[in-house]
Amino acid sequence: MIHQVFLPEITRKRLTDVVALQLLLLTYAGTRDSLNEASCTTYLDRCARFRGRGTQIAAWIWRAPRRYKPLEKFAQGPAAHKLGWCKHITQEALAFLQHPIGHINTHVRRTASPWERAGADFLRRFYVDLCSPAGLPGYIFCEPVTGSFGRQDLLAAFKEANHHLHICAVCDETGYQTMLDGHIYAELDHYLPESMYPHLACHPFNLIPICHYCNAMIKGKANPLQGSSRNRLSVENIFLPYREPGLGSRTYLHVRLGAPLTEAEFGELRPREEINLSSRLDGFRRVYKIPDRWGQRVDQIGPQLLKRIREFLRGFAVTALNARSLVNELDDLLYSIHQDQGSEPFACAKMWWLAALINDEVEPATRRRQHASGPISPLLEEIGAMLRLDRRASGHRPRGPVHMSSARLETARHLRSLLRSAG
Numbered sequence: 001m002i003h004q005v006f007l008p009e010i011t012r013k014r015l016t017d018v019v020a021l022q023l024l025l026l027t028y029a030g031t032r033d034s035l036n037e038a039s040c041t042t043y044l045d046r047c048a049r050f051r052g053r054g055t056q057i058a059a060w061i062w063r064a065p066r067r068y069k070p071l072e073k074f075a076q077g078p079a080a081h082k083l084g085w086c087k088h089i090t091q092e093a094l095a096f097l098q099h100p101i102g103h104i105n106t107h108v109r110r111t112a113s114p115w116e117r118a119g120a121d122f123l124r125r126f127y128v129d130l131c132s133p134a135g136l137p138g139y140i141f142c143e144p145v146t147g148s149f150g151r152q153d154l155l156a157a158f159k160e161a162n163h164h165l166h167i168c169a170v171c172d173e174t175g176y177q178t179m180l181d182g183h184i185y186a187e188l189d190h191y192l193p194e195s196m197y198p199h200l201a202c203h204p205f206n207l208i209p210i211c212h213y214c215n216a217m218i219k220g221k222a223n224p225l226q227g228s229s230r231n232r233l234s235v236e237n238i239f240l241p242y243r244e245p246g247l248g249s250r251t252y253l254h255v256r257l258g259a260p261l262t263e264a265e266f267g268e269l270r271p272r273e274e275i276n277l278s279s280r281l282d283g284f285r286r287v288y289k290i291p292d293r294w295g296q297r298v299d300q301i302g303p304q305l306l307k308r309i310r311e312f313l314r315g316f317a318v319t320a321l322n323a324r325s326l327v328n329e330l331d332d333l334l335y336s337i338h339q340d341q342g343s344e345p346f347a348c349a350k351m352w353w354l355a356a357l358i359n360d361e362v363e364p365a366t367r368r369r370q371h372a373s374g375p376i377s378p379l380l381e382e383i384g385a386m387l388r389l390d391r392r393a394s395g396h397r398p399r400g401p402v403h404m405s406s407a408r409l410e411t412a413r414h415l416r417s418l419l420r421s422a423g
Contacts, residue, residue: 001239002290003169003342004246007204008157014149015204016097017141018130020049020233021080022123022202025061029119036063049142056139067129070122077115085116089199096205100235104225106196115329121196127194127201143318153281168211168342169246170288171218171261173297173345176211184195187215191241195221208241214288215406223285237279247284248341250277251290252418253352257360264353266295272418294349305350309333324423327366338411355416 028043029035037058044054061067074082092104108120124180130136134148155177162169167175170189186209194201224238239247247269255265269284269291271277284290294301312333313326334354341347 001208001241002172002248002348003165003167004244004249005112005158005165005169005208005241006161007242008161011154011207012204013143013156014136014145014153015202015207017099018126018136018202019093019204020278021057021140022126022199023086023093024050025084025087026119026122027076027090028085029071030079032075032315033079035068035072035075050140053139056137060140061139067122067125067280068124070118073118074115074122082115082119085119093199096200096203096235102118102236102238103234104192106201106223108196108198110276123198123202124194130202130377131147151188152184154188154207155186155209159184163168164342167345167347168214169208169241169342170214170348171290171293172341172348173293174211174213174249176209186210187212189215189219192225193221193223196223205240205242216291218293219287224283224287227284228282233279233283238283239280247277247281248348249378250275251281252415253294253349255352255419256264257356260389262299262306264298264348264356265296265304266291285378290328291349294346297346301346301349301353304346305353308337308350309354312336317409327358327362328409330362331353331416334358334415335408338415341399349414352419355375357421359416 024044030042032039040058040061041305042058044050045052045297047401050057061071077085088105095101096104108117110174112120120370126136130149133150135153137148138145141149159177166175168174177184179185189208189210190197190201191206191208192200197206200206225233225235227233227237251269252272252273253269256265256267258264269281270282285292309330313329334351337344337347337354341351344350353379
């Protein structure tokens with residue numbers, strides 16, 4: 001994720017209950033050769049988490065063949081193998097709720113037996129029910145719930161917990177949701193694909209609303225735990241949504257400026273500090289194609305940045321004498337774009353592009369004018385020409401520089417120092 005996302009507490013609680021129920025029901029089927037609603041009720045009531053609601057939950061399972069048929073088929077597997085399978089997925093699913101380390105196994109192999117596939121189908125069925133109009137019934141949750149909990153509840157909770165986020169957290173390119181008649185439309189990504197990890201199909205830390213391009217068209221069923229050399233990665237070596245700051249706050253974008261203001265080449269995302277992010281960045285780039293996708297949109301990002309510069313400097317008189325003031329003005333814009341991350345498309349790419357422009361064009365021109373009578377930079381000439389045209393069209397008089405607070409200035413200068421030190 002370029003932007004950090006926060007897991008709503010209500011989603012964590014509700015889906016933790018779902019995971020616990022899934023695992024308990026599979027363990028129930030793992031201890032028996034034949035199943036029925038009465039024995040399921042008794043088994044559920046023995047568990048403190050679901051005590052007193054066994055009858056309702058068992059009736060819900062048996063009411064729909066699409067739920068109990070896979071469970072019955074799973075029960076037909078060899079007892080020792082079934083219990084071993086249940087033990088492994090329980091350990092992994094519960095560990096992923098706390099502090100995940102080590103490997104998470106793919107539990108649907110090509111050579112999987114029918115009972116294993118049935119167990120996986122049962123686990124995925126809960127996600128289908130979560131996304132159905134009815135949602136999951138309130139009586140399966142520990143805390144009393146009126147009605148149900150479904151996809152719309154999950155999306156609404158995410159939107160509230162991430163009210164600052166209007167752009168897809170993965171690509172920083174487009175909105176991740178829209179609304180119509182009070183209904184939220186968004187795609188839910190299984191970060192670790194449910195086709196490979198069915199025990200994470202309803203896991204609270206594995207469901208993230210992202211845009212259609214990232215989910216369906218770019219990522220598809222790509223597995224973040226599959227390394228580029230076909231080696232399986234441990235969870236410590238991949239980015240984990242909800243658990244750590246976004247990569248955008250810990251990396252910078254290598255930018256090579258082109259001749260016109262609106263042309264540049266994007267390199268790779270690099271760590272801002274001396275921290276080991278190489279495997280996370282490699283995996284993120286492999287799965288979501290970032291920042292490669294940004295590089296294919298420079299013809300859109302460049303004009304957008306130019307428009308921001310033009311609007312921000314409207315009325316400012318760009319001359320050789322006030323080029324130093326222009327640095328401060330552009331630093332103020334750099335800070336503004338930094339603050340707009342998560343709400344403005346391509347803000348991350350624009351921020352580093354502008355930082356490179358200030359470092360490589362504006363500041364060198366300022367130093368030249370202070371020590372010699374050389375020409376002003378092509379960038380300043382271009383900006384100056386644009387603003388003079390704007391003033392003639394609007395009739396506005398040139399304005400002086402705007403005072404910039406020390407905090408904003410310090411933030412902007414720090415961002416630009418990251419590019420200079422990488423040099």
